[in-house]
Amino acid sequence: MDGNKQIEDRFRESLESFELPYDAEAWTSLEKKLPKGPKTNYLKWGFGVATVLVIVGIISVLLVNHSADTANTHPEGKVNNDSKNTKVEKQSEDNLLRKNDESPKKIILNSPKEITSLKNTTEIASEHTTVHNSVSASDNTNPPLNSLNVVLSNETKVQDPSKKSSNIVQLPDFASKCYGDIFEMLNKEEHTLVLTSPSGKKIQIQKGDKLTCTLEETGVYTISYTDRLQSNSILDEKSFTVNKSPMLELQIADELDYETGLPVLHGECSTNETIVRWSLNGKVCENANHVKHDLLLFDKGRNIIEISAQNDFGCKAKSSRIFHLQEDYNLLAVNSFSPSSNDARRMNFMPYALTVRNVPFVLTVLDPDNSGTVFTSTDASQPWDGIDRRTGNLIPLDKAYIWRVVLSKPVQGEKLVYTGSIVRF
């Protein structure tokens, strides 16, 4: 059992020949994950399916186009399309749909009752989609698949404008907002929405459009529906207030301060609020409500420092900075020493942080070959002088020994155990 090579060989030998008993359930589980059936060329199949779909699609479009052309050139249908008479128009649709008899939707035009239901459908649909708007009744180049939409648009158009304008639109109530909030609104109505900022800037939101904007002014915003058919008269108007948000600006030091033996990052914020909240890597720092705060950064890598505040309006603000730490905090220990050095700081070994921090600890130095304890200390003024306590001799040169420090009272966020290696040179 002596020596590193023996350990390696021993593990290698024992594990290379070691085998666990077979578990039939493992196969059952694996089988479920395996592709079913004999291996096939999925790529080839994919192309095949895609080709068939494309061909079917083209044929469908050609067939439907042909039907639509026939319907649009039908004398009766043409006359009826131009007519303002709803009754005749219905007949035209009836003719059109009889020719395109593949679609089950077309059946709904066969009775007056069903036309009513179609009108309802039209109105509901117009609230939720812009597709109907884009289709023109006179546009014969549109694929007939859209002809239903064309009909629906016609249905809407033949409605009495006065009846349409009597449509009551109602805006919801808006809660107060904060400066910098994102405002979103989808216009589902026939009418135009207008958002007016406190300084008078107007943004129009057409039917079917969605407005997304940042509220960059404080004060009262108004939002209104205007009727485009009646000289932009206002149908409904609501307002909401945009309150100011807290002013926050975070500043952090460029480097850590190790004066106390701990990795301290000094932070300070400028704000008009009295209470701020500090957090480090998503964790709120306890008892840190003031404009100045010292953060302890132990871990290597990206550390995110964030402050946040909330004002009397309930508006919040955040500010953050990132601090990149090059290496983990390891009690500021050196990795080599020389008892014969003229420099007192390099003559013995004791992690520097333990000499300036008032923290109880146990330092142990171990021989990696046999785990034997070479040195222990609980007093920072009693560093290791390189003597192996088992033999009373100085340890050999260039051999790495393992050191380990266990703290009995680590500070918040700090780990309990530190380790490292130390070499005599």
Place this chain on the structure above:
Amino acid sequence: MKVIVEGCLRNDRRSQEQLFKQFYGKMMVVCLRYISDKDTAQEVLQEGFIKVFDKLGVFDFKGSFEGWIRRIVANTAIDYIRKAKRSPFLSDQDNDFKQEGMDEMVENEKMDLLELKGEIALEAIGKLSPAYRAVFNLYVMENYSHKEIAELLGINEGTSKSNLAKAKMNLQRMLNEKFKHIDS
């Protein structure tokens, strides 16, 4: 073996099962060397075998078939631990000098020492911290160099060497305790 492999290439379930059955025991050990949780190791093993079945067509039978499978399974396990934790290989403090639980490994029965060795070795490796375990496995079991390990795990060579030394020290201590227990 060629017959089984040819069956697997045809996606024949019986051949696939035979192949899986033949190598399950050894490959499960490979996974457990990297991942101490048995269920997770089982899943990684399955993922490894899916890759084996998928890549069988490129195996030319010139080298060791078992070695080829072992490398695929080991790489799958390494990929898993790399994805599972952001930087597991830099941490070298967790479970340092961990000994607890070792006494439970063999108790109350006289086991043949040779048979026992594999189980003890596997369990001891499982007790190492992920950082030590990964380096030990790659260096000792897969014969990677420290340079290769450093590149693979995103650490520097010094950390790899240091983690290996600490891993061996911990394993040595565990085995010392174990053999003392068995002797008594």
